[in-house]
Amino acid sequence: MNDAQSPQRPIPEPDADSAPYWQAASEGRLSLPQCAACGRIAFPPRQICPACNASRMEWITLSGRGTVYSHCVMHERFVRGVNPPLAIGQIELEEQAGLRLVTNLLGCAPEAVRIGMPVEAVFEEIAPGVRLPQFRPR
């Protein structure tokens, strides 16, 4: 469990591509840009579609549901403020095959995580007004 994370955890720096992603997270939503021409959802967020190069991307709110594609357990502290042991997963989101993001797995012991486990997004406040998309078993 990672309720022991310290306040010095690195804060994500929004940029022109990612600002809406972090804004949505601060509101408790998982949001990514979807191409208006071909329908592909891009992660990391992009302003031009990597699949078809169309330039109209629309930010959509995702269900936050997915499954564990793979996972590992961080046993040593390499990042300031992120304390071991901690499960780090790759989540495949239900909206699109191969659409995967990295997260911690909260609400279960690191060794209990399994590939294929159904998960849902939660939003962890790591600094005032800064929330990190995270996942837990559903």
Place this chain on the structure above:
Amino acid sequence: MPGWNLRNRAAIVGVGYTPMLRSTDRSLGTIAVEAALAAIADAGLTREDIDGYIGMPNAPSPAARHLDGVDEISAVYLAAALGMKEPAWLMDQSGQPTGAVAAACHVVASGLCNYVLVLRTMYNPVGRRYQEASQTSAGGPLQYGLPYGVSGGIAMLAHWLQRYMHDYGATREALYSVVANDRRHARLNPVAYWRDKELTLDDYMNARPIYAPMCVFDCDIPVTAAGAVIVTTAERARDLRHPPAYVSGVANSLQPGSRIFEISGVARKDVQVAQIYDGFSPFVWNWLERLGYCGTGEAHLYTQDGRIGLGGETPINTFGGQLGEGRLHGMGHLREGVMQVMGRAGERQVPGVQHSLVVNGFVGSHPYFNLMLSRG
């Protein structure tokens, strides 16, 4: 499909390197110049002959400070420190040494340069852990990983390995075959960090987990060291001291694994020895499958029974790999590939090497290069 008009028209003619050290009082710039001078001397040349330079300055450590001459060596720094006069080509690139050699082939074949120096330095930060990230904010690609505890590439490889074990029934015991092969070969390499220490199955299975299922011995050991090679045209190469290592093909990791065999005209069965990038042990399984040495999901079986060892079907990482020698980011693989095709690998020499494969590619999206080196 486009071909490559430079098959065997350029060659590597000299190598230089420094010992693999965990820490040193010597500056990284000093180490870089030492490796450069060693490569120049090995080729039988002088500094005045070198009219081109391609380096890979980036320090990939999450703890890096990116200070020229301290933990990185830029083309500008090296050219000045080595005292190069009027170089016709100076370039920093972001890939591995194999990509720099591929570019150097073009620079000499065009006639712009006679001799191009390719150099890689690596720096083990003093007083900090190599993978330690101490920043308070995470921008660029780090924003999606660092806040979750992902520092460097290990977690991504751990994910790849976990999925591979799940899909194909592979085990950590099976992965030991890759690490043990490296560590066995490292004992025959005088500059290898692990030249004096065997790694037993017990040591491996009981090792500190880092990002489990990856343990500490699945990760290469960070060192401070440099390696360099000299690239010239086939015509000039023939007049120098050593049998040239002709560059017969180049391909990269965004292309199909078979591309290196197609473009070089060298069949996989005609390759006598291969150096396969092993910054993290699972890379070797991934590449053996992509190159077609075995089928998808079969590499964990392929690497057993001495098949990849000296005396085996195709010996792999005969210098000990980065897991046995140290983290030179592909330069160790390149150097050994050259030494094998020149016939200068000493106790590690594979008999009758005609074609020597050097794989610097990664799992994932980095377009890092693979080379085929051939004897004339």
